[in-house]
Amino acid sequence: MNERLLRAVDDRADDLVALTADLIRFPTVNPPGEAYRPCAEYLGARLKKLGFETEFIRAEGTPGDTDRYPRINVVARLKGRSSGACVHFNSHIDVVEAGEGWTVDPFAGLVKDGRVYGRGACDMKGGLAASVIAAEAFMEVYPDFPGAIEISGTVDEESGGFGGVAHLAKLGYFSRPKVDHVIIPEPLNKDRICLGHRGVWWAEIETKGEIAHGSMPFLGDNAVRHMGAVLQAFEDELFPALDRKVTRMPVVPEGARRSTMNINSIHGGQTEDFRPGLPSPNVPDWCRLTIDRRFLLEEDIATVKGEVTGILERLKRERKKFDYEIRDLMEVLPLMTERDAPVVKAVARGIMEIFDRAPEYVISPGTYDQKHVARIGHIYDCIAYGPGILDLAHRPDEWVGIADMVESAKVMAIGLNVLLRGTTG
Numbered sequence: 337m338n339e340r341l342l343r344a345v346d347d348r349a350d351d352l353v354a355l356t357a358d359l360i361r362f363p364t365v366n367p368p369g370e371a372y373r374p375c376a377e378y379l380g381a382r383l384k385k386l387g388f389e390t391e392f393i394r395a396e397g398t399p400g401d402t403d404r405y406p407r408i409n410v411v412a413r414l415k416g417r418s419s420g421a422c423v424h425f426n427s428h429i430d431v432v433e434a435g436e437g438w439t440v441d442p443f444a445g446l447v448k449d450g451r452v453y454g455r456g457a458c459d460m461k462g463g464l465a466a467s468v469i470a471a472e473a474f475m476e477v478y479p480d481f482p483g484a485i486e487i488s489g490t491v492d493e494e495s496g497g498f499g500g501v502a503h504l505a506k507l508g509y510f511s512r513p514k515v516d517h518v519i520i521p522e523p524l525n526k527d528r529i530c531l532g533h534r535g536v537w538w539a540e541i542e543t544k545g546e547i548a549h550g551s552m553p554f555l556g557d558n559a560v561r562h563m564g565a566v567l568q569a570f571e572d573e574l575f576p577a578l579d580r581k582v583t584r585m586p587v588v589p590e591g592a593r594r595s596t597m598n599i600n601s602i603h604g605g606q607t608e609d610f611r612p613g614l615p616s617p618n619v620p621d622w623c624r625l626t627i628d629r630r631f632l633l634e635e636d637i638a639t640v641k642g643e644v645t646g647i648l649e650r651l652k653r654e655r656k657k658f659d660y661e662i663r664d665l666m667e668v669l670p671l672m673t674e675r676d677a678p679v680v681k682a683v684a685r686g687i688m689e690i691f692d693r694a695p696e697y698v699i700s701p702g703t704y705d706q707k708h709v710a711r712i713g714h715i716y717d718c719i720a721y722g723p724g725i726l727d728l729a730h731r732p733d734e735w736v737g738i739a740d741m742v743e744s745a746k747v748m749a750i751g752l753n754v755l756l757r758g759t760t761g
């Protein structure tokens with residue numbers, strides 16, 4: 337039924353590969369936010385040639401934004417012949433550092449054995465390229481389409497999205513009536529639809545002590561030992577309790593269907609770096625611990641925080657001289673788009689047609705820019721769908737399969753057809 341549309345995508349397979357490789361060649365490493373401007377300008381120029389109106393929005397004053405590393409986002413919009421819904425494809429253009437262990441140049445955009453290699457190949461320049469090709473194919477076959485298509489390349493997703501989607505959402509770029517449906521082509525595999533993510537609470541806990549000479553610790557009060565008591569209570573009570581909480585959310589991988597907490601860091605006492613040569617023996621008067629708690633749709637944030645503060649309060653009552661402070665660093669509520677939401681149904685239809693089976697619905701263990709689309713933009717008709725194998729993201733020798741990208745672009749093109757023209761063929 338969508339034969340012409342699918343053929344139009346196939347005709348562009350070489351172009352899809354070339355576009356992916358070109359995008360990889362911009363080393364948009366974050367932090368610090370390298371090469372954002374040329375990458376955004378390249379994407380903008382490409383879309384402008386197709387008839388999109390393009391805008392470049394610098395997120396001034398957001399974390400990391402400097403004249404050397406400006407946070408440049410591009411938003412492109414193509415209006416159809418008549419009024420109708422707007423489908424927005426949002427991709428982040430930033431990538432994480434290459435790291436060690438590569439056998440190919442991470443920024444060369446090497447094409448080999450049916451794959452495109454490079455940092456960001458799967459996360460998520462391959463997905464971005466697939467969405468551009470899907471839009472191109474759709475426009476060619478249905479030049480009179482109603483509504484609008486938007487494609488954005490945004491920055492800083494890997495560091496929280498504050499200079500990217502969050503900034504644009506605050507400016508109204510992700511709100512009705514401008515935008516109705518959002519697809520984020522993150523690498524969740526070509527036949528899966530990601531409906532949302534678990535919640536996050538980051539906090540810093542500080543225990544207090546009293547400084548004294550290290551040879552007479554009884555004269556002071558050791559903040560690191562107090563933190564040891566906190567960790568012991570976490571081991572004895574909190575971790576087993578979290579492990580008993582299981583969600584109905586279809587989180588992948590399976591292990592993330594439970595509540596989890598990571599200890600991100602612990603610091604206290606004198607420096608480990610003796611190179612300056614002047615360590616002095618003291619009883620540490622502070623110790624800080626950062627926790628990363630991931631929670632489930634079934635949990636509310638007040639309870640999540642209460643589990644930790646309850647332990648700290650009890651230690652304060654029971655342990656001599658124990659005192660603490662706790663500071664929130666970040667909180668994001670869990671999100672799950674309904675399976676009967678329009679964007680979910682449209683993309684599911686595409687997956688059905690291309691792979692002849694129903695999609696697998698998943699939830700991401702960690703958050704991504706959907707949180708800003710929902711919480712700031714108030715658009716809940718949003719999913720992540722894109723080519724690439726999630727496990728390869730952030731790894732050495734990252735790659736994206738060419739056939740996977742082509743099939744994903746077909747699914748996206750069918751999704752556009754359903755959402756904009758209300759038809760399956």
Ligand SMILES: [Zn+2]
Pocket residue numbers: 428459460493522523
């Ligand atoms: Zn990503």
